[in-house]
Amino acid sequence: MEYAAVSLQKLIEHFRRMPGVGAKTAQRMALHLLSLPKEEVCDFADSVREAAEKIRRCGVCCNLTDQDICPICASERRSRQTVCVVENVEALMAMENTNEFKGTYHVLHGVISPLDEIGPEDITVKELLDRVRTDDVQEVIMATGSNVEGELTAMYISKLLKPLGVKVTRLAYGLPVGSDLQYADAVTLTRALQGRQIL
Amino acid sequence: MEYAAVSLQKLIEHFRRMPGVGAKTAQRMALHLLSLPKEEVCDFADSVREAAEKIRRCGVCCNLTDQDICPICASERRSRQTVCVVENVEALMAMENTNEFKGTYHVLHGVISPLDEIGPEDITVKELLDRVRTDDVQEVIMATGSNVEGELTAMYISKLLKPLGVKVTRLAYGLPVGSDLQYADAVTLTRALQGRQIL
Numbered sequence: 163m164e165y166a167a168v169s170l171q172k173l174i175e176h177f178r179r180m181p182g183v184g185a186k187t188a189q190r191m192a193l194h195l196l197s198l199p200k201e202e203v204c205d206f207a208d209s210v211r212e213a214a215e216k217i218r219r220c221g222v223c224c225n226l227t228d229q230d231i232c233p234i235c236a237s238e239r240r241s242r243q244t245v246c247v248v249e250n251v252e253a254l255m256a257m258e259n260t261n262e263f264k265g266t267y268h269v270l271h272g273v274i275s276p277l278d279e280i281g282p283e284d285i286t287v288k289e290l291l292d293r294v295r296t297d298d299v300q301e302v303i304m305a306t307g308s309n310v311e312g313e314l315t316a317m318y319i320s321k322l323l324k325p326l327g328v329k330v331t332r333l334a335y336g337l338p339v340g341s342d343l344q345y346a347d348a349v350t351l352t353r354a355l356q357g358r359q360i361l
Numbered sequence: 362m363e364y365a366a367v368s369l370q371k372l373i374e375h376f377r378r379m380p381g382v383g384a385k386t387a388q389r390m391a392l393h394l395l396s397l398p399k400e401e402v403c404d405f406a407d408s409v410r411e412a413a414e415k416i417r418r419c420g421v422c423c424n425l426t427d428q429d430i431c432p433i434c435a436s437e438r439r440s441r442q443t444v445c446v447v448e449n450v451e452a453l454m455a456m457e458n459t460n461e462f463k464g465t466y467h468v469l470h471g472v473i474s475p476l477d478e479i480g481p482e483d484i485t486v487k488e489l490l491d492r493v494r495t496d497d498v499q500e501v502i503m504a505t506g507s508n509v510e511g512e513l514t515a516m517y518i519s520k521l522l523k524p525l526g527v528k529v530t531r532l533a534y535g536l537p538v539g540s541d542l543q544y545a546d547a548v549t550l551t552r553a554l555q556g557r558q559i560l
Contacts, residue, residue: 166454167427173412176405180390191379193450195409196416196425203413206375207406210394213368214402217395226395228366251392255365 170196222293224269224286226251234258234266241265243300247290247319249273249307257305265303268293273311274318287319294326301329308335369395421492423468423485425450433457433465440464442499446489446518448472448506456504464502467492472510473517486518493525500528507534 166174170192177188195203219225220232223245227233234240244265248254254267272285282288293299302323306312320330335353337346346354365373369391376387394402418424419431422444426432433439443464447453453466471484481487492498501522505511519529534552536545545553 166450167416167425167431169408169412169415169427170425172408176408181393182386182389187381189451189454190381192412193425194380196412200413204410207410207413209368209371209375210409211403211406213372213391213395214399214406216368217366226366226369226392228368232366251365252388255388 219269219271223267224271224289225254225267226269239264242297244303245290245293245299245301246303246305247316248305249312249315253305253307265301268302270306270315273306273315275311275314282318285315287322290319291322291326294323294328299328301331304330304332308333418468418470422466423470423488424453424466425468438463441496443502444489444492444498444500445502445504446515447504448511448514452504452506464500467501469505469514472505472514474510474513481517484514486521489518490521490525493522493527498527500530503529503531507532 173192173195174185174188177183177191178185180188183191195206216228217226218228220227220235221230222235223232225232225234229236235242241264245268246257246263246265247268247270248257249270249272251269254269257263257267268286268290270285270287270290272280274280274282274285290302294302302320304316304320306315316332320332323330334357335350336357337343337350337354343351372391372394373384373387376382376390377384379387382390394405415427416425417427419426419434420429421434422431424431424433428435434441440463444467445456445462445464446467446469447456448469448471450468453468456462456466467485467489469484469486469489471479473479473481473484489501493501501519503515503519505514515531519531522529533556534549535556536542536549536553542550
């Protein structure tokens with residue numbers, strides 16, 4: 163890449179480190195950016211810097227926020243008695259997009275994964291326990307992923323929560339809406355059968 | 362997205378404007394960035410700003426560069442007598458990656474496209490003509506795309522160049538290397554037949 167300007171090469175290199183971005187995409191993104199008016203590019207740079215400087219974890223739920231308390235925890239319309247435990251901010255966003263959940267969240271910022279040497283002390287388990295102890299939490303919904311690590315994390319946390327007298331629930335397993343039965347895997351189908359509901 | 366911090370929303374919005382980036386990818390990129398050490402994020406922001414401020418067009422070939430003259434035009438090892446005309450910097454990079462071309466380039470920064478109201482004056486045709494007139498250019502290789510706009514641009518420029526007494530060539534059409542004959546379209550196959558070479 164000796165033919166590209168040094169600052170262009172650096173920019174491409176930065177884009178390449180993004181998740182899901184290969185060499186060609188990084189190149190296209192960098193060149194796209196340079197085709198924009200200079201003010202817009204500077205605005206982008208400012209927005210990156212601002213986010214890095216301002217964004218921190220919510221003092222209550224560990225969601226990312228630029229305030230002390232995130233908008234969800236600060237909202238009057240959200241119940242603090244129901245806490246939905248999610249792995250990360252993306253999961254929180256997915257949940258919010260349903261417009262169904264009126265409680266508050268707790269963001270773990272990871273899952274317990276012995277293979278990756280991530281233990282309970284590396285995620286925000288302690289913050290969750292403190293919150294359940296001091297706040298009037300009635301129900302904790304474990305909404306971690308349905309893979310091995312997500313399951314393990316849900317089991318581990320529920321074991322710690324139960325002695326505190328709080329109701330611990332888990333998201334339902336079953337067929338994804340709109341799916342055909344013949345394409346469902348055996349484990350999912352078994353769970354869907356076990357969790358069958360009266361019509 | 363009321364649940365997300367304002368600066369995070371802004372960052373996601375910026376990423377979303379990138380080519381090929383949808384809502385989910387933009388979100389993932391922004392959150393990935395925020396998971397990095399702060400110095401690295403600031404470094405990214407600086408690199409965007411630096412690129413926007415430093416990068417301009419090469420005075421000879423219109424390639425993007427942070428110098429007055431791009432490294433290719435400045436190189437002693439590159440022939441200024443052979444000029445390869447490309448649509449954009451990505452095409453230049455693709456050509457450079459072949460390691461076959463030892464001449465210099467001319468970047469049009471677009472193609473003539475009447476439907477999009479892009480005429481010859483919107484791309485760097487004038488700069489190319491000036492260069493052929495003043496520099497000792499022997500051959501101009503038209504390496505615009507093989508679509509309608511690319512063809513039109515190549516034809517238009519070659520008509521302007523020929524009276525200047527310069528040899529104008531076009532990249533060969535034919536089968537892509539490694540392809541099967543049965544999947545080639547009729548036009549490509551016709552061109553491959555017309556351009557057949559003695560073995």
